[in-house]
Amino acid sequence: MTVSPIRKVFQGVADRRQMFAMFDRHAQRPDRRPDDGRSLYAGEWFEIGQAEHDYMFEVLPPVCLAVDMFAMREFLTRSVTSVFFTSWIDGRARYFHGYCDLADINSGRRMREAIVERESRPVRAMTRQERLEHIWSSTHDDYRGYAGERWPAPDRGKRTVMVYGGQHGSTSKLLDGLTDREISEKLPVHLRYLPDAIAA
Incomplete structure (x- = not known):
């Protein structure tokens, strides 16, 4: 199964239980190996609440990538890890989780831009x-x-x-x-x- 472009994987704001469940949406994939999931995970994102964002910031010392963007030190697979974003959209702060491939130094910036573009649309709609x-x-x-x-x-x-x-x-x-x-x-x-x- 090949995926990879930046994609929204959940509608609405995920609560803590939903967030943890989505951290590994592909846990049942066949022939699972620690290094085989880059194309499955990289590019996935969903919205979380401020409490979930702040909780993840305090779990381990984060790797700060930019203002309002940090990554987890523990990698999910190869160079893919959880990145947490705070973005101002329509005048209010919103919080997001995404999987970025940090082998590409621009992956976090591109994901943030894709999230803001997707969430700034005036009409709620889904592909x-x-x-x-x-x-x-x-x-x-x-x-x-x-x-x-x-x-x-x-x-x-x-x-x-x-x-x-x-x-x-x-x-x-x-x-x-x-x-x-x-x-x-x-x-x-x-x-x-x-x-x-x-x-x-």
Whole structure:
């Protein structure tokens, strides 16, 4: 599974429990090794509250990258680590977590710019990919996973989620293959009817 561009992975402000759950959204990936997740994690970001931001600042002595931006000293994988941002958007301070690849010294700046651009849009909207990422982030580990040996070879390793199939019961389906109806059913009510955003 190859990803990597900067992408929002959760709608709304994550509380502490949600934040810790999203720190490792890909924990169940097959053949997990400590050095194999750079393309999965680098570029992911979501909003957190000030209390969560301040808590993470005090966990370990941080690596300060710039004004209102610090990184964790412990790396998730290779050169990818958690970076925490404070950004002023529409006249108020907001707080964000993102995974940046510090092998690229400009990755934090680019992520901050992408976050501010995305969160400064006047109309609340979500792209299809943001909807899928929110579903993945908010689905419990028991109901999401990765396509294994029983799947056709081209689909193996892709993300799957459980969907309710009516009389046929629940079944596992590729996340990227969810229909618009299935996506709507899996989103919380307050996100179901947001307009589609055009991906940047």
